Amino acid sequence: MKQVFTALVAIVLVSVACDDPIPHVLFDESDTIPKVVATNKSTDNYDGTIPGMDAKVIDYTLPNPYQHKAQLFRDSSIATSWDEAGFPNAKDFIIFYKKFQWDVMDRNKEKIASNIDFPLRDYKDKKSFFKNFDSIFAPDFVEEILDQDPMEIYRDKKGAMIGEDGQLWFKMKGGKYKIIEINP
Known part of the structure; x- marks a missing residue:
């Protein structure tokens, strides 16, 4: 020993x-x-x-087979290709999403807010977002975010969606991935 x-x-x-x-x-x-x-x-x-x-x-350095074609998920739903959803590089978004998971797990309001494309419908600025942070990122939703397999994020022409009811939507804006919609 x-x-x-x-x-x-x-x-x-x-x-x-x-x-x-x-x-x-x-x-x-x-x-x-x-x-x-x-x-x-x-x-x-x-x-x-x-x-x-x-x-x-998971080796995210490998080419993503669904970059240019639709993907059939385990639950039989079909997501459009990453290209059609407005994500020119799926690998970069997946890495962004993994960092986002860390920020959610750490409850890092500042970093999460820096990824939001303000103003949103319900949250016009960081101040209103911070005020409602705990209700937006309730324990059940945090668990859903952390359990989400980034390779199976639902996407359509609007962007990439997290949550069964579309609580968070992501899209590329100005060359950066941003949260474009929050629906608590």
Whole structure:
């Protein structure tokens, strides 16, 4: 036991001394073989994985087969292609959405508000959004956002929708992904 502890301490010290991030070990749902995922020091290099939250690591660097064609979801609904929905690069939106999930999980009002295209129908500015934040992001809806598989986000010509009743809509505006509608 002492040798294992000594080895772990040595690995941590070497990692810190080399200024390399310490890898996270994640397990696939389908097996018990650990997969090592290097952590990133900056969200600028964010790869789409959420260590400790995602049960499996999804490689978002692969081409998205639904960039140019419609997609049939598990519930038999059909979403338009990412192109038709106004998302020229599905991978970039998926990475944006994973960051959004982190912001929701952290209840980071400022970061979420920075992704909103104000004014909205019910929220004209940040002040009104902050005032209603807890009612908008109620526990049930937060759980729905965190459970949403970014590869199966519903989309149509209006944009990308989260929530069974269309509580949040996303669209690219001015070269950035924005929340264009909130329907609590």
